[in-house]
Amino acid sequence: MKEYPRFLTEDSEPFDPVELAKKTEEIICKGSKRKYTDFYCVGVYGGISTGYTVGCYLRCVFCWVDWSRDFPDRIGEFYSPQEAFNNLKQAADERRIRKMRISGAEPTLGKQHLLALLELVEDSEFPTFILETNGVLFGTDKDYVYKLGRFKKPHIRLSLKAGTPETFERKTGAKRESFEIPFRAIEHLKDAGVSFHVAAMSADPRFMGDEERVQLIKKLWEIDKELVYDLEEEVVDPYDTTLKRLEHAGWKVDFPLRERWDPVRSVLRNLQED
Numbered sequence: 001m002k003e004y005p006r007f008l009t010e011d012s013e014p015f016d017p018v019e020l021a022k023k024t025e026e027i028i029c030k031g032s033k034r035k036y037t038d039f040y041c042v043g044v045y046g047g048i049s050t051g052y053t054v055g056c057y058l059r060c061v062f063c064w065v066d067w068s069r070d071f072p073d074r075i076g077e078f079y080s081p082q083e084a085f086n087n088l089k090q091a092a093d094e095r096r097i098r099k100m101r102i103s104g105a106e107p108t109l110g111k112q113h114l115l116a117l118l119e120l121v122e123d124s125e126f127p128t129f130i131l132e133t134n135g136v137l138f139g140t141d142k143d144y145v146y147k148l149g150r151f152k153k154p155h156i157r158l159s160l161k162a163g164t165p166e167t168f169e170r171k172t173g174a175k176r177e178s179f180e181i182p183f184r185a186i187e188h189l190k191d192a193g194v195s196f197h198v199a200a201m202s203a204d205p206r207f208m209g210d211e212e213r214v215q216l217i218k219k220l221w222e223i224d225k226e227l228v229y230d231l232e233e234e235v236v237d238p239y240d241t242t243l244k245r246l247e248h249a250g251w252k253v254d255f256p257l258r259e260r261w262d263p264v265r266s267v268l269r270n271l272q273e274d
């Protein structure tokens with residue numbers, strides 16, 4: 001069962017996420033088609049039609065995504081860009097919603113599919129398209145980000161997993177040498193003029209200690225102070241898949257969360273106002 005890198009266990013060896021991305025694309029992409037599990041509307045972002053993608057090249061211990069992340073060979077169906085767009089549109093129309101996104105595992109896998117889907121969104125009546133990513137492919141492929149920059153509608157939510165190389169490896173299973181790649185993605189998105197903001201699990205002391213949080217904030221601050229003011233800070237929720245992944249990886253975490261860190265942006269704003 002463990003051949004294809006699946007969920008982390010206590011004896012998992014760190015992997016190269018770029019190599020795993022290629023391996024995953026071989027499973028979930030066929031020409032311009034890629035795998036999804038479903039399309040439906042959810043309440044986040046004030047209501048949004050969402051396509052749930054299959055496959056990722058990180059193995060975060062707190063990941064909530066269904067088992068298609070770990071078993072992309074067994075779960076999901078292939079959709080062309082036009083079929084994916086049609087399904088997003090149908091779900092949106094049924095609920096009279098004007099926003100779309102692709103989420104689930106890692107939507108940037110399948111460059112050909114994503115760029116073709118964005119062409120369809122660009123020519124449509126839908127004004128906003130949210131793309132949620134861990135940023136690794138945008139950090140290693142500048143051309144991808146510049147191609148994305150041609151479109152007006154996408155807004156990228158780039159989710160950082162850790163504030164140090166060591167904790168990045170521990171939480172995602174990817175080699176610590178790849179820790180910097182998502183920060184490079186941020187630089188690329190800025191250079192290409194793409195609309196984006198950064199999110200991190202940095203409000204959750206169970207997954208990010210004080211010192212690590214400071215390191216993460218410092219790195220963002222050095223790139224652009226606004227990234228810190230706009231930082232979306234999250235906590236980990238106890239989905240069934242999250243709890244199982246934590247257990248497999250040997251993490252002991254108490255739920256519910258008793259106390260979260262104060263939001264960094266409010267702390268900084270208060271400091272500025274004093």
Ligand code: SF4
Nearest residue numbers: 056058060063105134
């Ligand atoms: S949390 Fe996101 S980046 Fe991490 S494994 Fe899950 S889908 Fe991939």
